Amino acid sequence: MIRITVVLLSLMLAQMAHAGDKFITLASTTSTQNSGLFGVILPQFTAQTGIDVHVIAVGTGQALRIGRNGDADVLLVHHRPSENKFVAEGYGIDRLDVMYNDFVIVGPKSDPAKIANSKNVVEAFTKIAKSKSLFASRGDDSGTNKKELEIWAQAGINPTGSWYMQTGSGMGATLNLSRIKDSYTMTDRGTWITFGNKGDLVRLYSGDPGLFNPYGVILINPARHPQTKVKLARIFEEWLVSDIGQKAISDFRIEGQQAFCPNAKNTTSAVKDKEACPAETK
Amino acid sequence: MEMLTQAWMLVVQGDPHLMQIIGLSLYVSLTASFLAAVIGIPLGAALAIWSFPMRGVLVVLSTSFLALPPVVVGLSVYLLLSRAGPLGELGLLFTPTAMIIAQTILITPIILALTREAVLPLRREYDALLLSVEAGGWLKLRTLIWDARYGVVTALLAGIGRALAEVGAVIMVGGNIDGVTRVMTTTIALETSKGNLELALALGTVLLTIAITINASIHLVSLFGRRYEVTR
Numbered sequence: 001m002i003r004i005t006v007v008l009l010s011l012m013l014a015q016m017a018h019a020g021d022k023f024i025t026l027a028s029t030t031s032t033q034n035s036g037l038f039g040v041i042l043p044q045f046t047a048q049t050g051i052d053v054h055v056i057a058v059g060t061g062q063a064l065r066i067g068r069n070g071d072a073d074v075l076l077v078h079h080r081p082s083e084n085k086f087v088a089e090g091y092g093i094d095r096l097d098v099m100y101n102d103f104v105i106v107g108p109k110s111d112p113a114k115i116a117n118s119k120n121v122v123e124a125f126t127k128i129a130k131s132k133s134l135f136a137s138r139g140d141d142s143g144t145n146k147k148e149l150e151i152w153a154q155a156g157i158n159p160t161g162s163w164y165m166q167t168g169s170g171m172g173a174t175l176n177l178s179r180i181k182d183s184y185t186m187t188d189r190g191t192w193i194t195f196g197n198k199g200d201l202v203r204l205y206s207g208d209p210g211l212f213n214p215y216g217v218i219l220i221n222p223a224r225h226p227q228t229k230v231k232l233a234r235i236f237e238e239w240l241v242s243d244i245g246q247k248a249i250s251d252f253r254i255e256g257q258q259a260f261c262p263n264a265k266n267t268t269s270a271v272k273d274k275e276a277c278p279a280e281t282k
Numbered sequence: 283m284e285m286l287t288q289a290w291m292l293v294v295q296g297d298p299h300l301m302q303i304i305g306l307s308l309y310v311s312l313t314a315s316f317l318a319a320v321i322g323i324p325l326g327a328a329l330a331i332w333s334f335p336m337r338g339v340l341v342v343l344s345t346s347f348l349a350l351p352p353v354v355v356g357l358s359v360y361l362l363l364s365r366a367g368p369l370g371e372l373g374l375l376f377t378p379t380a381m382i383i384a385q386t387i388l389i390t391p392i393i394l395a396l397t398r399e400a401v402l403p404l405r406r407e408y409d410a411l412l413l414s415v416e417a418g419g420w421l422k423l424r425t426l427i428w429d430a431r432y433g434v435v436t437a438l439l440a441g442i443g444r445a446l447a448e449v450g451a452v453i454m455v456g457g458n459i460d461g462v463t464r465v466m467t468t469t470i471a472l473e474t475s476k477g478n479l480e481l482a483l484a485l486g487t488v489l490l491t492i493a494i495t496i497n498a499s500i501h502l503v504s505l506f507g508r509r510y511e512v513t514r
Contacts, residue, residue, distance in 0.1 A: 039460075057458070071364050280397070
């Protein structure tokens with residue numbers, strides 16, 4: 001019995017020693033993970049640099065929290081105001097633009113609030129609220145949730161009442177619920193295209209520049225968390241914004257559609273696609 | 283149905299990615315069950331055998347821990363192992379070791395409470411006998427655990443089952459990192475969130491099959507044990 005315990009404990013210790021291998025921990029969002037983007041670009045990065053990337057896919061709010069505690073080396077998240085605050089407070093350094101996609105409004109095919117021909121997203125949201133059509137909100141402090149609340153604020157609406165459902169869950173769970181409840185919801189385009197349980201849900205509104213969804217990469221400040229692998233993390237950040245990394249992002253396709261548009265400064269090789277990259281103005 | 287066939291084809295063909303996930307599930311949950319047994323069985327038996335001040339409090343506490351939601355255990359271990367936490371120096375967060383720690387905390391109370399229940403009636407039966415041979419504490423403990431072994435095995439099985447089925451704690455302290463801390467339950471949660479409900483369900487049947495295999499083999503072992511006893 002004691003011998004088995006010793007063997008098991010030494011196995012666990014061996015694993016801890018194994019953790020000294022070359023890898024970085026990236027806290028990011030479910031949208032980048034579930035769309036399959038990481039599955040395509042990270043193996044390219046690893047092949048070129050020999051650095052493994054361990055991805056923790058959570059909401060933007062939780063990713064920033066993981067970064068603040070020093071439990072990750074680098075973040076890839078999507079909510080600019082929170083990112084700026086994170087850097088200003090000294091938790092992160094060297095924030096750079098990487099890419100963007102956009103949010104789309106999906107809902108039941110019958111479109112009870114008639115949002116399909118809205119002039120902009122604020123009008124679409126106003127129609128949903130006025131008709132008290134069911135709307136599913138993430139309600140989880142994720143980047144998507146923060147963005148949705150900003151749009152309600154722009155519309156001058158305080159969403160309350162039985163039509164406004166806060167799921168407190170991830171994008172997938174919220175879409176699963178929307179399908180059953182025939183409710184509207186807002187999702188990023190990448191998650192929407194790959195989502196496997198659409199049922200009667202369809203994309204009803206998209207294309208407003210106000211639905212722009214930019215992703216930024218941030219290194220965790222080594223002055224605050226000396227144990228972070230800032231050197232390796234910086235190699236990753238530089239790769240993401242390099243022509244090679246930007247091309248890898250641009251070349252990523254879901255069912256033939258471009259899902260993320262690279263927009264790092266000085267990008268030369270970006271492949272532009274007007275349908276997938278409506279906010280492209282640079 | 284199509285997904286069910288597809289998922290099982292992956293198992294039959296020994297898909298390396300799925301095999302790695304199943305392997306990690308077994309490694310984490312069985313290690314945690316073993317550690318929990320090492321802690322929980324002697325403690326549970328001791329609680330049944332000896333009376334000492336505060337025993338009642340300990341019994342109530344240990345059974346109350348059965349109600350601990352895995353997420354709460356995960357959160358506690360998370361805060362403990364986070365770089366900002368007291369054990370942050372070890373760098374254990376988001377590793378299989380963190381998952382083992384969380385599951386050990388989660389299932390030790392189960393094994394402890396069920397062991398106590400198995401030993402309690404035997405203690406009453408054997409009290410006079412053990413007293414007459416002036417058995418020491420250690421001998422008493424070993425004798426009673428051995429005689430209650432079938433109940434103790436049930437306790438262990440309940441622990442293994444809970445560990446294998448649990449998702450809330452391991453997803454929190456493991457981070458569900460592909461190829462590093464992704465296990466069966468977190469894969470099922472991930473596929474559900476991607477809307478791949480059939481695949482998620484199919485993976486659930488794979489997990490159930492693993493549980494049935496473990497339970498059946500332990501059941502067989504104890505069956506042989508009982509038979510051997512009768513014919514001895």
